[in-house]
Amino acid sequence: MIDPVPVALLALVLACALATAVLRDVLAAIIAFAAYSLGIAMIWVLLEAPDVGLTEAAVGAGVTTILFLVTITKTVRPPSEAIFESLDPKGLLVAVLIAGVLASTLGALPPVGSAETPVAQSEVTDYYLDNAYEQTEVKNAVTAVLAAYRGFDTMGEAVVVFAAGVGLLVVLGREVFA
Amino acid sequence: MSTPESEPVTSEDGDTGDSDRTLYVESPIIMGTVRVVAPFVFTFGLFIMFHGADSAGGGFQGGVIVSTVILMLAVAFGVESTRDWVTPERLVAIVGVGVSVVLLLGIGTVALGGSFLEYDVVPIDHFNKYGIELFEIGIGVIVSGIVAGLFFGLAAGASGDQRNDRDADEREGLL
Known part of the structure; x- marks a missing residue:
């Protein structure tokens, strides 16, 4: 069913x-x-x-x-009655090919919720689930992994977000977001 | 929280054609909806940020939701007036504070003799929990500041506001 x-x-x-x-x-x-x-x-x-x-x-x-x-x-609407974009055959072919290649890997994926997946069987997962609460005192294991066990990663991500903002300012040639 | 006080910026030439669409349209429906919804969204964002340690969510998600409040206010009451209310300088300062908090937590524990983000070495009871919360809040502050900043940056280009543009020479110097 x-x-x-x-x-x-x-x-x-x-x-x-x-x-x-x-x-x-x-x-x-x-x-x-x-x-x-x-x-x-x-x-x-x-x-x-x-x-x-x-x-x-x-x-x-x-x-x-x-x-x-x-x-x-800043853009204008094209004066056209057509609802759909006319499809470019070459682009369509490429899109179908990429989707086909990706779909061919679907058979290798484990079923959803399977106990056989590498993640579910990994010792690291068990360690996090067993020790996260005692060691970090937070109930959300995801947060424990993000902010404590793999905090260096998360700090990098936060700095990447910061760098995106700085990059925008550099491109605009300004010192503030205005 | 209060809404931006200055008058919403309306399009000067009144009814504009499709070719000259302005960014902001004054709509009582949008303004009314935002007035009602904004405090709830703000509270929800803060909840996600602060409560991320014990339930789904965290600094990143909460920060994005908090920043949507600023985006909503800008859509309802005009980008320029909202930007002046937030003040762009304060936005940059807030983001800087967020990055400093995250870096301080990471490097501070090393300075106290632990390893990176080893919260235990801080001589405060239950600092594991509070440290993680602080880390999440730092991330939330960075994300909300940057998302609002990206929005204001894009909107400044879209509204054709040239008053903050530097001349070409100065820009080259910055790059």
């Missing part, structure tokens, strides 16, 4: 992805892209990764959409 919820979500994500690609109006494509991110976020929650789902919902569906909207305010 196939669970209808993931199937419906996957259909939504697929439909939104296709709509993003083929819609002629950029505004419509951006909104379809936001809906795609929302669908992906719900899939993360279904896969019991709420931390990732939160990120996807906030960044993908929220901030990115607004940044895109700000970006297109």
Whole structure:
């Protein structure tokens, strides 16, 4: 028996992805892209990764959409009645080929929630789950890994975000975000 | 928290055509919605940031959600007035504070004789927990500041606001 919820979500994500690609109006494509991110976020929650789902919902569906909207305010709508973009056969071929190559690896993936996956069998995972609370005193093992066990990584990520902002300022030739 | 006080910036030439769309449209629906929703989103963002140690979430997610409040205010009340309310200098300072907190925590534990981020060496009870919280808050401050900054940076280009543009010579010097 196939669970209808993931199937419906996957259909939504697929439909939104296709709509993003083929819609002629950029505004419509951006909104379809936001809906795609929302669908992906719900899939993360279904896969019991709420931390990732939160990120996807906030960044993908929220901030990115607004940044895109700000970006297109300088553009003009092409005076055309067509709803869909005419498809470029060469581009379509490349896209189908890439999707085909990626899909060919699907068979190698373990089933969702399988106990046989390398992550579930790894000694490191067991160590984190057994000791995270005693050693770090936080109940969310994900946070324990991010902010304590692998904190050097996380500090690097935070500095990368900082560097992105500095990079923007350098490109704009300004000292403040204005 | 209060909303930006200055008057929203309206498009000067009134009804504009498609070719001259301005960034900001004054809409009572958007303004009303943002007025109601913003405090809740802000609280939720802070909750995600502070409570990330014990439930789903953390500094990154919370920071992004907090910054969406600024983005919402900008969409509802005008980018320029929101930017002046936040003040761009303060934004840069906040991000700097966030980076300093994260670096201090990491290197501070080394200075106290432990290894990197070994919270135990700090002579404060339960500093493991508080240290992680502080680390998360530092990340949240960086992320929210940078996301809001990226938005203001992009919007400044989109609204055609040239008053902060430097001349070409000065820009070359910076690069």
